[in-house]
Amino acid sequence: MVDGADPTDAVGRPAVVFYITMSPYLRVILSSIVAAICWSSPAQALTRAELYQALAPVADRSEAAQTAAFQAAMTTVLVRVTGRRSAEDDPALAPLVGNARRYVQQYRGAPDGQLWVSFDGPAIDRWLTQNGQPLWGHERPTTFVWLTVQTGAQSGVVVTAADTSELKSSIDAAAALRGVPLLWPSAADLQRDRLDYAGVNGATQASLTEMGRRLGGAGVLIGRASGASSSSNVHWTHLFQDHSSDYSGALEGVNRTADLYAGLFAANGNLVPIDIEVSGVADLRDYANVQTYLESLTFISHVNVSALTGDTVRFRLATRGGAESLQRTLSLSGRLQPIAAGENGILRFQLRH
Numbered sequence: 001m002v003d004g005a006d007p008t009d010a011v012g013r014p015a016v017v018f019y020i021t022m023s024p025y026l027r028v029i030l031s032s033i034v035a036a037i038c039w040s041s042p043a044q045a046l047t048r049a050e051l052y053q054a055l056a057p058v059a060d061r062s063e064a065a066q067t068a069a070f071q072a073a074m075t076t077v078l079v080r081v082t083g084r085r086s087a088e089d090d091p092a093l094a095p096l097v098g099n100a101r102r103y104v105q106q107y108r109g110a111p112d113g114q115l116w117v118s119f120d121g122p123a124i125d126r127w128l129t130q131n132g133q134p135l136w137g138h139e140r141p142t143t144f145v146w147l148t149v150q151t152g153a154q155s156g157v158v159v160t161a162a163d164t165s166e167l168k169s170s171i172d173a174a175a176a177l178r179g180v181p182l183l184w185p186s187a188a189d190l191q192r193d194r195l196d197y198a199g200v201n202g203a204t205q206a207s208l209t210e211m212g213r214r215l216g217g218a219g220v221l222i223g224r225a226s227g228a229s230s231s232s233n234v235h236w237t238h239l240f241q242d243h244s245s246d247y248s249g250a251l252e253g254v255n256r257t258a259d260l261y262a263g264l265f266a267a268n269g270n271l272v273p274i275d276i277e278v279s280g281v282a283d284l285r286d287y288a289n290v291q292t293y294l295e296s297l298t299f300i301s302h303v304n305v306s307a308l309t310g311d312t313v314r315f316r317l318a319t320r321g322g323a324e325s326l327q328r329t330l331s332l333s334g335r336l337q338p339i340a341a342g343e344n345g346i347l348r349f350q351l352r353h
Contacts, residue, residue, distance in 0.1 A: 049118070049121070050179075051077070051080050051081055051121065051137075051138065051179055052077055052081070052118060052119040052120070052121040052124065053077075053116065053117065053118045053119070054072075054073040054074075054076035054077050054116075054117055054119075055073065055076075055110055055114045055115065055116055055117075056069040056070070056072035056073040056076065056114065056115050056117065057069065057072070057113055057114055057115075058109075058113060058114065058115040059113075066115070067100075067101060069115040069117070070100040070101050070104055070107075070115075070117060071097050071098070071100045073100070073115070073117040073119075074096065074097050074100035074103070074117075074119065075087055075088045075097055076177065077119055077124070078093055078096065078097070078124075079177065079178065080136075080177070080178060080179040081124065081125075081128070081135060081136055081137070081179070082128065082133060082134050082135065082136060082262070082266065083134060083136040083258065083259070083261070083262020083263070083265075083266045084134070084262070085178075085255065085258075085259070092131070092133060093133065096124070096127055096128075100119075103119045103120045103123055103124055104117055104118070104119060104120075105118050105119060105120050106118040125137075125298070128268075129268075129320075132268060132269075133268060134262070134266035134267065134268045135266060135267060135268065135298060135299070135320075136179075136261075136262050136265055136266035136267075136298075137265075137297070137298020137299065138296075138298060139265050139297060139298060139299075139329045139332060140179060140180065140181055140261065140265070141181075141217075141218035141219045141240060141261055141332055142181040142182070142183055142216060142217055142218050142219075143180060143181065143182055143183065143217055143218070143219040143220065143221050143238075143240075143257055144182075144183045144184075144185075144212030144213070144215055144216065144217025144219070144220050144221070145159070145171075145182050145183065145184050145185075145220075145221045145223065146158070146185070146200055146208050146212065146220065146221070146222045146223065147159040147167075147168075147171075147184075147221075147222075147223040147224075147225060147234075148197050148200050148201050148223070148224050148225065149165070149167065149225045149226075149227065149228050149232075150224075150225065150226055150227065151228075155197065156197040156201075157197055158185065158190055158195065158196065158197055158200050159184065160184055160185055160186055160187050160189075160190065161183075161184040161185065161186050162186070162187065163184070165228040166228060166229050166230045167225060167227070167228045167229060167230055167232055167234075167250060168184075168228075169230075170230040170250060170251065171250070171251065171253070171254055174251045174254045174255060175254045175258075178254060178255065178258035179258070180254060180257060180258045180261065182221075182254075183212075183215065183216050183217050185215065189215060193211060201224065205222065205237065205239060208220060208222055209239050218240065218332055219238065219239065219240035219241075219257065219261075220238070220239045220240075221236060221237075221238050221239075221253050221254075221257060222236065222237045222238075222239070223235065223236045223237075223253055225250075230250055231250060232250055233248065233249075233250070234248070234249065234250050234252075234253065235247075235248050236248070236249075236252060236253030236256075238253065238256065238257050238260070240257075240260065240261075241328075241331075243260060245260065264325075264328055265325070265328070265329060267298070267299035267319075267320040267321035267325060268320060268321075269320050269321070270320070271301050271302075271318045271319065271320060272318070272319065272320070272322065273316055273317070273318055273319075274316075274317045274319050274322075274323055274326060274347070275306065275314060275315070275316050275317075275346050275347070276314070276315050276317065276326070276346065276347040276348070276349060277312055277313070277314045277315075277342055277346055277347070277348045277349070278290055278312065278313050278315065278336060278348075278349050278350075278351055279311055279312040279339070279348065279349070279350050279351065280311055280350050280351035280352075280353070281311050281312065281313050281351055282311055282353075286351060286353075287313060290313065290315075290335075290336070290351060291303055291305075291315075293333070293335060293336075294315065294317065297329060299319055299320045299321050299325070299326075299329070300317050300318065300319045301318040301319065301320075302317070302318040303315055303316075303317055304316045304317075314346075323347060326347070327347065330349065334352060335351065335352055336349035336350070336351060336352070337349060337350045337352055
């Protein structure tokens, strides 16, 4: 069932604009080729569908119960996309929660008396932006988790991706609620690096961080637990870029990690223009992939081209969050490596092939 869908809510892809010297005929041909590559390129924007889907308990089949479930599901989504744990009690978000039904695109019954709800993500994004609220899109660092669980005086286990303990299940559930992607080591990872409980516990933070990044984590969460229950005491250390923090509590590692990421990557405020230069753009496919990638970022509203010089493209972006936020976000994927600033302090990046 679809409720409140508005076809006018769709966000159109900005046209490619050139402000360089070339014949009008060549400009049309080049723009058409680039547009075709953009639409067919495998480097499409990451899906954000899961950010706007949630489960909520539904008491019965009445309209009142359904409305309450929609509002509870909307609250879960807002925790995810604003980064605020307190979204349920935030009066600034109350109008959006109160009108949750308007944003429902699909819903269906789920096991255990739950209702699965999918919301109109672009419409929610616009409401948050227009009302000065933070918006944390799909720019979410993957965090690698090293967690050891003590089972005896001098013994224990390393939690792996295949673990089904109460503690790991509760951590995974909290991460899903906050929208924080987690990576756990596999048994093969541990065997390959000859790691066991003592090895992980005795390893330095630097070595665990290096291994976690090699295995796909942008950030690393290191935990030592007293047991495998959801109420076990866990001491956590989170390492991300130049940030290092310590927390205590079974779920504090995930929740405080989400708080940090939201503080770094959630953007609000008015759109401001920022110019960047990207070098290493060898052909139209490179150009199309860079433009498509920039357009996929939540806090960037428009991407235009203002100049082409050799293998360097100058883009003008309409963005929220400022230059520092932009640099931080672009560093996540590694596609664009920062290099020395250009004239007038313009941000410059090198395309990685």
